[in-house]
Amino acid sequence: xxxxxxxxxxxxxxxxxxxxxxxxxxxxxxxxxxxxxxxxxxxxxxxxxxxxxxxxxxxxxxxxxxxxxxxxxxxxxxxxxxxxxxxxxxxxxxxxxxxxxxxxxxxxxxxxxxxxxxxxxxxxxxxxxxxxxxxxxxxxxxxxxxxxxxxxxxxxxxxxxxxxxxxxxxxxxxxxxxxxxxxxxxxxxxxxxxxxxxxxxxxxxxxxxxxxxxx
Numbered sequence: 141x142x143x144x145x146x147x148x149x150x151x152x153x154x155x156x157x158x159x160x161x162x163x164x165x166x167x168x169x170x171x172x173x174x175x176x177x178x179x180x181x182x183x184x185x186x187x188x189x190x191x192x193x194x195x196x197x198x199x200x201x202x203x204x205x206x207x208x209x210x211x212x213x214x215x216x217x218x219x220x221x222x223x224x225x226x227x228x229x230x231x232x233x234x235x236x237x238x239x240x241x242x243x244x245x246x247x248x249x250x251x252x253x254x255x256x257x258x259x260x261x262x263x264x265x266x267x268x269x270x271x272x273x274x275x276x277x278x279x280x281x282x283x284x285x286x287x288x289x290x291x292x293x294x295x296x297x298x299x300x301x302x303x304x305x306x307x308x309x310x311x312x313x314x315x316x317x318x319x320x321x322x323x324x325x326x327x328x329x330x331x332x333x334x335x336x337x338x339x340x341x342x343x344x345x346x347x348x349x350x351x352x353x354x355x
Contacts, residue, residue: 163292164305164338165194170290171302177284184248186280189262189272191244193299194306196235197324200278200296201227204262204271208255211237211245218242229326300325304337 165171171194178187192203202224210222223234249255260271278296285294292298304321311317322333 163294163298164301165290165292165298166305166338170292173288173290174284177288182251184251185262185272186284188244188248189277190281190299192241193296194302195238195241196222197300197303197307198222198224198233198235199226199228199300200274203299204260204274204277206261207257208259208261209257211261212257214257226326231326233324233326301337304333308337 221234221236262272264270281294307321327333
């Protein structure tokens with residue numbers, strides 16, 4: 141009974157307030173605002189991380205484990221897709237390396253003065269070939285949201301959720317879109333997928349608003 145109560149509580153078992161779930165970015169203007177924020181500050185690593193995150197829906201932990209050899213073959217040519225084993229699920233998942241991803245990564249490489257095949261793409265600034273940590277990436281995005289006065293909770297999961305939200309927005313007239321997104325995200329049900337990308341809550345709010353407008 142205690143565990144069930146903890147599950148629905150806003151506090152952890154240690155009495156601390158639980159972190160708010162990440163939000164998806166719901167306007168293109170705000171996405172462009174974030175892109176320009178990193179570009180204007182010449183934070184090309186963080187810009188590439190943002191683009192790769194909202195373009196692939198990989199979890200932050202999986203993205204930060206990527207090395208340049210996951211993007212390029214031994215001859216320095218772009219691979220067609222990123223293939224990895226998800227850390228959380230243990231499942232193999234591949235996503236196309238789009239022109240948008242290539243442009244962001246190329247910009248990053250050019251400003252870094254090149255790259256090595258076995259280097260992590262998103263390296264820590266502490267030196268050596270060590271990847272940026274998830275908490276450090278989370279701090280970067282939370283600081284960005286604060287500086288831009290964005291009314292979103294931008295933990296690293298907001299990248300994946302933003303992909304999910306816009307996937308369904310773009311393909312809203314495709315009856316197979318929800319099932320396809322569910323498969324991409326490796327969710328067990330379509331209801332979980334709808335709730336995950338924020339559309340279920342959005343629908344509830346819109347329906348409730350129409351009732352309120354009657355009065």
